[in-house]
Amino acid sequence: MDDKILKSPLPPIPYPEISVAKYILDRLKQFSGQKTVLLDCPSGRKHSAQQVYDHILNIAAAFVDLGLNKGDVVLFISPNSDYYAIGLLAVMAAGGVFSACSELSSYREVYNAIEDTTAKYVVCTPDNLEDIKNIAECLPQIRKIILMSNEWTSQTDPKVVNYFQLYDYEASECSYDLPKRVDCHQDMAALLLSSGSTGRPKPIIRLHRNVINLTHQFQHQEIWGLTERSVHSCQNTFCHSGGLTFLLHSIASGAIAAIMPAFEGNKFINYVEKYKITSAFLVPSYVIFLANVDVSNRDVSSFEDIICAGSPLPEGIADKVFANMGLKYFRQGYGMTEVGFCTQVFRSKNLEHKASVGWCVPDSQVKVVDPNTSELLGPNQVGEVWIKSHQMTPGYLNLPDKNAESFDGQGFIRSGDAGYYDSQRLLYIMDRYKQILKVEGIIVLPSELEYLLLSHEDVSEAAVIGVKHSYYVEVPKAFVVLKPQRKVSEEKLIQYIDGLVNDVKKLRGGLTILQELPKTPLGKINKTLLQ
The missing domain is CATH 3.30.300.30 (ANL, C-terminal domain)
Structure with a gap:
């Protein structure tokens, strides 16, 4: 039976058993203090490793002074920005739990997100402020609303605090140690919401060890391997596992995290040209755009590496984007918010296996089963993909019935995706079973x-x-x-x-x-x- 369970051809990668914030702060101290690690593409703002280090701790101290206790959830509703990136890391440094939903969410979606994650603090922009104030009247769990706006106007509501006032705190003058100590095997780093495609979005627990294991593995040159010379595009929303993962990986690698509010086709090309972006994690719809966009009169020579995941990539698109953008590397990977990345085509093999989502990464296992009988299937037999990993969530918050339904007795999670593996133990994803x-x-x-x-x-x-x-x-x-x-x-x-x-x-x-x-x-x- 064991030969029908896919495992990684790479050896295990030990990960440090520390908090996400300590991991990032320790990495920042390894780089030159003047090294740029964050870039806000629309504004052109840049932040050095030392500045990011100081801002994280100062804002963390401010959160603690606002009453944030270990384990309290802080929910962000904002487009990606440099300030957002620093803020979410500060929440973790203060011992809090990062959560988020899209700034495009409806009133009811935001209400449900705050209620289901038990968020006590909400960080928002002026576009969402009135909705959040109304929700706070219905949900007394909300202690403070932190408004992320440079154009601060006096607020009559004592719950509303200006985000940029938090920058004025001095962590060095605090009487408590930062980052706060956590148990990486028990304490939550993040609560990420599922897509909601099958109903109300579910809050997915991400322990510190889940996030650290995933971020640390990405340092391996075969898996991703950004360096201090890399400029990585961070256009995927931080409220999604992929957006958060690649932000953390970029900072931990000493690369420049080039942050964009969203993927907007021609703007993306402009940013690649202006900031010499080298790599990106993209979903298929973005890859299809890059496969077809005319770049004959644009300088995109810096852009050399794409990893694609999120849904099946139509046949032929990989070759087309490879040629159109002049890439050196194109790989597919596979995962889900509950797991992170569990398979990926390794970098040295990227030209050989463009149709596959790759081999298991270290500490991950995959099996393909008959969805009706749970029988393990062999090579080239289509079934449901089940996953087990150190990166995997321990479950959904306050949803015991859903947890029982989603996991088997061996700790594998049911993905809902149809797929198969070949004789080389490469995984292929066909589609969602329900689609x-x-x-x-x-x-x-x-x-x-x-x-x-x-x-x-x-x-x-x-x-x-x-x-x-x-x-x-x-x-x-x-x-x-x-x-x-x-x-x-x-x-x-x-x-x-x-x-x-x-x-x-x-x-x-x-x-x-x-x-x-x-x-x-x-x-x-x-x-x-x-x-």
């Missing part, structure tokens, strides 16, 4: 149809879902976005696809051209909103 279609009993993969749509010269983005049908029960329906200045009818695109596939894969559900596809805060296509 796979069955037409007349035959499996139809949305990712396959999406790839074919993207092969059309006029299509820039595509998503395929299943819709009910009176005869076939379920059939594929497509949504596409056209490239700029391109015109093609929905009927022509349906004819194009139907001419490439067999009978069961035809777009009997139709095709709709949209101006844009709905996206999650991470940039993944939100198929739930297309249903």
Whole structure:
């Protein structure tokens, strides 16, 4: 049976059993104090290693003086920025727990996030302030609202505090030690919310050891291996595991974390050119943009390395982006918020395995099982991917029934993804099980149809879902976005696809051209909103 459980070909990587804040602060002290480690791309603000070190401790001291106790949750609602990055690390240094939701969240989504994470402090921007004040009247658990704004106006609400006043604290004058001591095996570093694609988002516990193990592994040159010469794009929201992980890895490596509020196609190219960005972690929709964007008159020569994860990448896109952007490395990886990264194509093998999401990283195990019988499956047999790792969450906060449903008796978590592994023990992800279609009993993969749509010269983005049908029960329906200045009818695109596939894969559900596809805060296509 053990030969059907995938393990890493790399040896274990021991990780320091300390808090996230101490890990980052210790790393910052190893670099030259003048070395730039944070860059806010829109404003051009830069922060040296010494400045980030001092700001983290000073703001941590301010949080403690505001009454923050060990284990208290601080929830951020803000677009990415340099100030946000420093603030979340300060929360951890003060012994608090970092949590966040998207600044684009609705009132009800924010209310639920604060309630479910038990947040006692909320950091927000002026755009969200009135909503947070109203929520605080309903949820007395909120002690303070920290407003992140340079344009401070006097507030009549005593709960509202100016974030930038926290910078005036001097940690060296405090009577307590910072960063606060934690038990890395028991204490939470973060509470990250699930996507909510299957219902109300779930608060996912991330212990200090989970975050440290993941961040420390990324220092390995085969796994990621940023250096002090790297400039890494941090455009994925910090409220998501990928955004937080790569921010921490960038700082810990001494690289420059080039922070952007979001991925905005042409702005991203501008930032690559202006700040000589070298690498990025991107979801497939961003990779597809870079595969098609015209950079013939742009200097993107610094940009050489992409890791892609988040959902299946359509076939052929890897080769296309590799050529268009002049990359040296392109790799896929696989994981989930509950686990972090559990598999990845290693750097030295990136040209050989562009379709795979790679081998297990150290201290991770993967098995593929029959979702109906839980039988372990062998090579090239499709089943549900189950994961076990030191990076893995111990569970969801205050959701015992969900925990019992999600984990098996051996500590593996059920991913909900369909996949298989080959004779080289490389993992391949096909699609979410719930998104796979069955037409007349035959499996139809949305990712396959999406790839074919993207092969059309006029299509820039595509998503395929299943819709009910009176005869076939379920059939594929497509949504596409056209490239700029391109015109093609929905009927022509349906004819194009139907001419490439067999009978069961035809777009009997139709095709709709949209101006844009709905996206999650991470940039993944939100198929739930297309249903």
